Amino acid sequence: MCAERADLKIISDFSYDNQVDSRYTAIxxxxxxxxxxxxxDEDAxxxxxxxxxxxxxxxxxxxxxxxNIPAVIDNIQGNIPMNLKKVPELxxxxxxxxxFGDIGYRGPALASSTFEKPHTYRLIVYVLDQAIELEPGAGEKELLEAMKGKIIQKGFLSGNYQP
Structure with missing residues (x-):
C-alpha cells in the first residue's frame, strides 16, 4: 500500500526552471x-x-x-558510475x-529530429519499508513488481528536455 506523503522533499539541480540541466543529458x-x-517517514x-x-x-x-539505497543515506552523490551493478558508496x-541495455544512468539524448516537442523526464524516488529481493541488473518491470506492498512514500522531480 502506498501512502504518498506530500511532505517528502527531493532536492536536486536535475532540473532548473522546469528544464533538465544539460550536465545530466547524454549530450x-x-x-x-x-x-x-x-x-x-520514520519507517523508511x-x-x-x-x-x-x-x-x-x-x-x-x-x-x-x-x-536498496539505505534510507539513512539522505544525500545521494551525483555521477554514480555506469556499468556498476553494486555501488559501494551507497x-x-x-x-x-x-x-538502452546499459547498467546505470543514461541521460536524455535523442536527436532533435525525433523531438516534435519537449519530452518530460520524471525522476521518481520511492521510499520503502524494507529492502528489495531483486538481483542487480534487473529492469523496471521487475523492480516495480518487487516494490509492491513495500512503498510508504513516493515523490518526484520533473524536467523538460529538447535538444
Missing part, C-alpha cells in the same frame, strides 16, 4: 544528478530511484534504476538495466 556530461531527500528502510521519459513515442523509456545499492 552533456551524462552523469546522474546528486539528490537530497528530506522528511522521510531503503530508497529506490527510477528516471524515465514519460513522452517516449512507443512507451515510457527508462533511463536509470537504482534500489552501501552496495543495486543498479538496474536501462532501456
Amino acid at each position: 552533456g556530461e551524462n552523469i546522474s544528478p546528486p539528490l537530497r531527500i528530506e522528511n522521510l 528502510d531503503t530508497l529506490a530511484i527510477v528516471l524515465n521519459d514519460a513522452d517516449a513515442e512507443i512507451e515510457r523509456t527508462t533511463h536509470w534504476l537504482i534500489w 552501501d552496495g545499492a543495486y543498479q538496474g538495466k536501462n532501456d
Whole structure:
C-alpha cells in the first residue's frame, strides 16, 4: 500500500526552471544528478530511484534504476558510475538495466529530429519499508513488481528536455 506523503522533499539541480540541466543529458556530461531527500517517514528502510521519459513515442523509456539505497543515506552523490551493478558508496545499492541495455544512468539524448516537442523526464524516488529481493541488473518491470506492498512514500522531480 502506498501512502504518498506530500511532505517528502527531493532536492536536486536535475532540473532548473522546469528544464533538465544539460550536465545530466547524454549530450552533456551524462552523469546522474546528486539528490537530497528530506522528511522521510520514520519507517523508511531503503530508497529506490527510477528516471524515465514519460513522452517516449512507443512507451515510457527508462533511463536509470537504482534500489536498496539505505534510507539513512539522505544525500545521494551525483555521477554514480555506469556499468556498476553494486555501488559501494551507497552501501552496495543495486543498479538496474536501462532501456538502452546499459547498467546505470543514461541521460536524455535523442536527436532533435525525433523531438516534435519537449519530452518530460520524471525522476521518481520511492521510499520503502524494507529492502528489495531483486538481483542487480534487473529492469523496471521487475523492480516495480518487487516494490509492491513495500512503498510508504513516493515523490518526484520533473524536467523538460529538447535538444
